[in-house]
Amino acid sequence: MTRDSRRCAPAAGLALVLLMSALVPVQAGGDDPAHILAPTGKLRAALYPGTPTSILPDPGGQPRGVGYEIGKALADKLHVPYEPVVYAKNAEVLEAVKTGAADVAFTNASPARAKLMDFAPVYLRIELGYLVPDGSGLKDVGEIDAADRKVGVTSGSSSDAELSRDLKNATVVRIPTIKDAIEQLSTHQIDAFATNKATLFEMAEKLPGSRVLDGRWGEERHAIAIPKGRDAGLDFLRDFTADITSSGLVDAAAARAGLKGIIASEK
Template identity: 50%
Template sequence: MNMLRRTWFTGLLAAVTLLAGCAVTPPPASPPTPQARAALAPDGKLRVGVYSGSPTSMVTDKNGKLTGVAYELGRELARWLNVPLELVEYKRIAEVLEAMKNGEVDFTFTNATEARARDMNFTLPLVSLELGYLVPAGSPLQSASEIDRVGIKVGVSQGSTSQGVLTRTYKQAQVVPVPTLKAASEQLAARKFDAFATNKGILYEMADGLPGARVLDGRWGLENLAIAIPKGREAGLSYLSSFALTVRRDGTLQSAIDRAGLRGTAEPAMR
């Protein structure tokens, strides 16, 4: 009798575990049409463009596992499409955007600017991030309003939106392009410039590895991040929009944000 009870309980536990697993990873609301799948993954796989060091793109967590919003949403879309995921890693966002423009990647997650919309199509914005500054230990700077002064040098990612905007905006501070986020951390620690400018998600990530570094109070703008695909893939936009709305509503997006440790978020520009 006891053996029968144990067998029954084991079977029940297995069934509950199976159901719980299904609840965690539900199937897509509807399968893609052949046209949508061909548009979104034309090579039979989803090539996701990422760059390391940004929680909005790809980072490594404390357990050595890959995470990041672009990486996790790309993995989820590949599951929806029932195609393999191919991760394509670059050194900086400008290289991801160039690859997108050339059709070398099928998917990324980035700032949805008017200039970028000439080369790619975006979903609605899913995440808004404050733009700010990181300063090294011992810096006398206290707020974003103190940056645009004579003699101040501000590092930016080469080819980034920050480089373009701040170069046009500053009246006195000097913009210093940097090839990678790793180089930015090294040069900031070595006092090659006075502050580094980008979204606060990246800044807080950098600050974790730079003892005494601080993200300044205030902001100089906002980034509205969205899923992006290359131009010419319009047959997949309706399905992609449904995907974007679903991951935002069902908690998939928030879970990716939490796992990536993304900080500095603001209210999204659209709901």
């Protein structure tokens, strides 16, 4: 080996090391919860309008809603910017979490949804019921399942899945949005609309003469949902959920949103 070739060897070796390091993917963030749960550097929270469990517009310019406030608290805890994304339909919220277009959603943790996304522990339980329009003779949930009844549900919702299975006589009518459901109730295209009572009481305020029927046909168990493949962040979310329930954040957000139909936690 000549003197010149010996002089070039260290430089060539360094170049090879730099080339190889460029080909090896960098594992940025490691086990950092922010990297796992908000990989784009901001927390994209999927929300659905018209329900106090998610987000409601506020005349003063500050949105209300349990999901909206939990998302903001989670972004603060992760030390990342908060980016609420409001979808027109609940089905779009679920799709966004399923595909990873959103980082979190705040929704009913049903067994069917658990196959498509991962859930933290439940932070809120709400009664499921029916809203009937002005002039309806129906008095309680036990009168719903009759052959001449048309019961509206939000397309792709957990109410859709459950009532399509459980109602043996009534006809289930799938409706895209809460706004559409209010329209169909007001024109008596449907006899009742089914979802959680938090949403039903909110709808009733926009539909004079309507009533939420006595009784309940089930309950929703709301929890933070994340895309599959990010389960390394679930321990963080378990601790976060315990914090927001014990600190009163969930109760305070529910009160600000005027949320009704809550099932009290067992002590």
